[in-house]
Structures are given as structure tokens and as C-alpha cells.
Amino acid sequence: MPENIKKNKGNGIIKKYVFSIFLGLIILFICLVILALINLETPYPKDNTLFQALVCVAASSFISSFVFVFKERKNGLISGLIIGLIILILSFILFTVFSSFSLNENSILLIPASLVPAAVSGIIAVNIKRK
Numbered sequence: 001m002p003e004n005i006k007k008n009k010g011n012g013i014i015k016k017y018v019f020s021i022f023l024g025l026i027i028l029f030i031c032l033v034i035l036a037l038i039n040l041e042t043p044y045p046k047d048n049t050l051f052q053a054l055v056c057v058a059a060s061s062f063i064s065s066f067v068f069v070f071k072e073r074k075n076g077l078i079s080g081l082i083i084g085l086i087i088l089i090l091s092f093i094l095f096t097v098f099s100s101f102s103l104n105e106n107s108i109l110l111i112p113a114s115l116v117p118a119a120v121s122g123i124i125a126v127n128i129k130r131k
Helices: 002-041 046-072 076-098 107-127
Strands: none
Touching: 002 046, 002 076, 046 076, 046 107, 076 107
């Protein structure tokens, strides 16, 4: 019987990881679509697309890490970095599939744009006091 309890607890953590990563990818997709529509309809300079992508990745990484760590309530920094790393890898894959994205000096900026907000949100989420 205790083995079943441990298995269910492990499945709960995996479900939380999957949920928070899925939420982060949805936020990333919505953010990128909104920015693409803004760039399409306005005479906004197109040179800022890298900065816009970095902001979208940072926002999705921050929110998904915050959601996971707020539910889990432990290991904020480590859990945040894990979520940030997964979002980073999936962002690289998505950007490569859907655009002419390649690994160059600009793509290196995605690494801190994903990992730093995820780690910070993990620390914040662990330290928020619940009533």
C-alpha cells in the first residue's frame, strides 16, 4: 500500500511539471502571435523581433515556473531552473521549426532569458506566505 502512495505522489509531480510547461508554451505562443500581429499591422521597426522573442520566452518561463513552484512549495531554485531549461529547449525547437532560427550569437541570449526568470520566480513562489 505505501508503494501505491509513493507512485501516486510521483505521478502528481509529473502532472504538475507537464501542466506548468504546457501553460508556459501556451503563453509563449499567445505572446508571439500578438507580437506578430502588432508587427504586421504597424510600421514598428522589425529589428526588435529578437528582443520581443526574448521577452516572450522570459514571460512564459517566469509564469510556468511560478505556477509549478507555487503548487509544489519546495526546491524553488532547482524546480524553477528545471522548468526554465525545459522551456528553453522547447523554445529552441519551436523557433527552429517555425522560423529561420539558427544557433548563433543572438540565440545565446535565450539561455539567460529563460533560466534567470524561471529561477527568480521559483524563489519568489517558495517564499510567498499563504494564509
